Amino acid sequence: HTRHGLLTNNSAMVLYGLSAVLPGPTLPGIIRDFDLTLAQGGLIGSLQSAGGIVGVLATMWFADKVSRPWVAVLSFGLLSLAYLAVGFAPSYLALLLGFAATGLFIRVLDVMLNAHTGTLAPANSGRAMSTLHMFFSVGAFVGPIVALSLMRLGSTWSQIYLFVGVAYIGVMVLGTPWLRGYVRAAESPETALPPADATGSGSPESGAVAQDARSAPSQAGTIVILGGLLLFYAVHQIGLTSWIPHFLETARGAGPDLASFGLSAYWVGIIAGRYITGRIVDRFGAGRLLAWGCLGAAILSAIGALSPWVILAEIAYALAGLASGATIPLAYSVGYQRLPGRKGTVTALMSLLMMSGRFAGPWLIGAVADARGLVFAMLIPAVVLGVSGVLSIVLTRSVRVSPL
Template sequence: MPAEAAERQRHGSPPRQVRRARAAVATVFFLTGTVFATWASRVPAVQERLGMSAGALALALVGLSIGAVSALPVVGGLVARYGSRPVLLVGVVLYAGALPLLAVAPNLPLLALALAAFACGNTAVDVAMNTQGVLVERAYRRPILGSFHAMFSLGGIAGAAAGSVAAGQGVGAGPHFLVTGLVAVAAFAGAMTILVPDPPDAADPGPALALPRGGLWIPGLIAFCALMGEGVLNDWGAVYLHDATGADDGTAAAGFAVFSAGMVAGRLAADRIRARAGTVPFMLACGLVAGLGAAVAVAVAAPVSGLVGYALLGLGLAAVVPVVFSHVAELHPDRPGPSIAAVSAVGYGGFLAGPPIIGAVAEGAGLRVAMLVPVLLMIVMTLLVQRLDSPRSTR
């Protein structure tokens, strides 16, 4: 009998309060995805209301990037000092509270400011909910963090679908965002009453900024490769299908849906496979599947091969970040929040850097050559996985 199965048998089923906490954390992940997709699905409406050009919109979205990345090290320090639940509470108020402001901002500078606040809240929620996920995972004594990230993806699908319906029915972004924000705050409040308490010794008067140290650099760089690949697909996937493979508009748009479906499937299956295979073998398999997908997409410039490649890329990338978060929490069990934040700060750098790098390479060498970058990223990621520290070696 595998060691993890034997341990589950010895300890029996998790207590009822732990199962309720799992449902609560899953709800938080779902709502977080829903709120972000609500904004993403109505960007055209916001752009049209303000009469912004594509360049002006890109400038406003800089606020989103700056808010997200700058908040990561600060949030990690706050989680270390005060625990994940208070940070989650503040983050939820800022995150869901800023959503309606995005629909009523009267000009570009105030929209950028509202997006920065929205992103800061999202970052606080992200780090705190992943810390909660790690605490629940410890109580379960088996991997479950992947299932939480699957709920985030499903929440994104639900939010996008609701946004599509609202837009189709002529509902303005203002009422849509206000109702979504109010419902989200109410649901968040209910979920947070049954979260797992932070450990009694969680308070830490250490550094206010959570920065990568020691064994966190390798996990951070793995997350960098994975999130850079995800960012490239998000921003350039449809363009590549349309321009390089000759796909029509509908097929090109389906590329992101196929990639997202692969992400959901991979996250739903990840915990069980990782429990049986172990972290490093599982991560190696993820890198190989993602690398194969990236290679298939560019090896044959055809819509079908592109869609197949995107599905495999999503499947391979799906669980990399949740597994990395779970791993660094094991490396530093006394500081899971700051460790997750530090790794996220490195990882999201890749998410932001990927799309402009692809644009620069495409400008000089063509888009098909530029889309070889994800192939190289997956090779680097697979090499880095083999250098992951074991929890015992870092304590």
């Protein structure tokens, strides 16, 4: 049951990741078709995040009271309808409402998958969470490539969202026998993942995180700092995900292929970062990796924004993804160790703060771009990630997540 549940969660994360990054490569077409300003284009991502905030608030009420597999399957099905609504949207207002609906259901799905994974592998949550988010990153890497390939074949941005909605429905129909076993799987807190199972979901960092978490004097303080860290990281990540293709295409003169490759390179960096972190955290400590990763990625993001050369900018964004890629799973695993019996609530609280950043990020960058230019606006992800780095240092020094 444990392996069945983890494999299902990881597989769902791939499709979730693929669809989550579609606003980036499809945004130029949306802006053209609806004749939008950059601020209006950024509002699409903000409304999607607003729907996500509603979803997180709802999960705070029921996340620890319901069968997480059942809710995950239900939200997966509703998400398919939301993507179909985006694809059929006849107006800008309908488009915003459709994206808000995708944000709501995708955030419920996200909370359920994270909390369920943490429940299935309580003794190995670090590696299990890193693996889960690595699968998300794989989908996020493939997403721009799939979108670009479909557009090259003549598909419009709206048809791409219709394809995604149909894909979600198809996965549910074809996977019905498998999903029956998934929802019947026990969610016992004592169900632990074997340290070295074939899925690679053991935890190299769980021992270090658990020991550090037990030494922390304040559970609430840890969650607040981690939530604030994720808030600013979310502005960084959603900002780059939403704007890298448009930035490289309009401000640096890259073609559509090269511009979309920039986003894929960023997500390749995130995949590698999450994979590597799970294998070096014991040596360096979670706190050090959070601080070094965020501060290093902030510098690299600034280089990406200021470089006049497309290739250098793409390399910088890829390295920024590598440096900061494990921020979310590391923060979640630390939070789960502090409150092991309330994984659903911890996930919802931290997701709420993270969604606040995702709500503000796309619109903020678009609004600043309208006022000061897109190059200046693309420095925002670098600045806010620097703030996350400072909070990581505060975390290591005040609640001793990992000794420096």
